[in-house]
Amino acid sequence: MTKVAVLGASGQIGQPLSLLLKSSPLVTELRLYDVVHAIGVATDLNHIDTRAKVSGYLPADNGLEKTLTGAELVIIPAGIARKPGMTRDDLFKTNANVIADLLSGVAKFCPTAFVAIITNPVNSTVPIAVEVLKKAGVFNPRKIFGVTTLDVVRASTFVAHVLGEQDPQKFKVPVVGGHSGATILPLFSQSQPSVELSKEQLDAITYRVQFGGDEIVKSKAGAGSATTCMAYAGFRFAQAIIKASKGETGIVEPAYVYLPGVSGGEEVAKKLGIDYFAVPIEFGAEGATKAFDIGKLSAYEEDLLKTAVQELKGNISKGEDHVRVATP
Template structure:
């Protein structure tokens, strides 16, 4: 059983994510923090007939510290959402400082907790989190991740739709790279079970996985971005971490992480030329136990991989530079 803290719990991702976490038997206590409404969200959730007590905190009266005290896992969807016409790079100006400040408090209050970053642009905000924890000498590479599970969920969903497969969960498609646009690489050639796609189907699915967020932003006409699906994906990743931390074997998820320091990760980082990359990861009680490389990708995917790496390098450097300024 684990205490989970959600930072940004009153937002459009934070509320449905907190609802899902309240239903989890793996969560023994739920702590919510936001600059507005978090106590109200907590009271609302406490009317649900599941055991985990929920407490909500605002910034006043040292609320962030109280929300983090005793946390085993902290998940961060805090920050502004993307609006029509806004790129993930434009999100950076506001969300970079949000992540730095929240993670600084994590370093002081619950330095051994798992830290899961949802706040976009994840390609840059995860390096900010890592560099912040390093500055405080509490960084554990096995416990700090960027959540890219939505890309994996989209890959199986869109492929199932294209092939008229009734259950998307019957497909497992690795998605590697980063978490924005061309940095996202669904490895359709590695689908399990294997799928047969035309080039047009392959390209259409790849594009939707890479730019599915734009589809939602446009459809919501400025009222939000990918929120409920991101909450679902975030919950799935949290559940996987908690299951592994509870001793369940065979837990594997893709996530964006700092590869050096993870068994198998340094080799992957050197082969790719980047230290941050989303790959399949095996999880255990202590966190990431092994980073897994994906071999024998198609020629088409090799081309997309080169594009992803080139763009990621700039994203990563932007996050590191922010912490150096």
């Protein structure tokens, strides 16, 4: 895979994400789309001495069609960002319509592409995307993902800070569930290597992983949300998909997926009573090849799981209903 499209490329996530993709030797063609400034961002990036050719498009002159035709991976950070006091649910009305419109374009112009959705609230925007693709008759559950990599990155980072470890990447902490607040479930009991945390430390780190976005929104005083760290996480996820598509094996990354459509996922869905959930996913050339079970949880994590599942049910229904009501 070499042709990557970024929808929402001029935004505060889209620009650093596009820069990281331009820096990758795995990408040979990068197409940027946004309602403003995408052509300028592309021109800027084309001054960088890496192999990827960058082109930018606006809605005029069939820009979305030109962006998507032939694309093999579509990454979507488009939409409005959170502001102080705004929950992910507050974003829903605007971003739901953005995702529905863009996925209609994917269905028409690159129906076999991998799709990685960053646009919040991911718990609801992924079900919206799935319903749009289903209506168009091109839904492939192995190729559409909600990007939750940032939750895993935060878990490793925050536990390293608490334990005084210099290299956060030493820790591999599974994070399952959704991608907002209490739906995010870091499994520190399954950390590799194992970690010893007091109840106070566990409470504090779990809260930071779940509400790290709020921490950033507050610290930026209304000037933005989690952007550079999200761009990093999106790039890491994109690289995983690209490497797997080129035949590299043993690649596992977390993702929020439609469980019944992925091998191993149906069992997880039945156990949890929910169709969408983030779990570690093994990737192959055709996308998700296996969804891993969440494994044995501690009593602390079991309590968090109940809360996560209950909240996710409402988030998922909200996304599905948006499409069903809009296009009966």
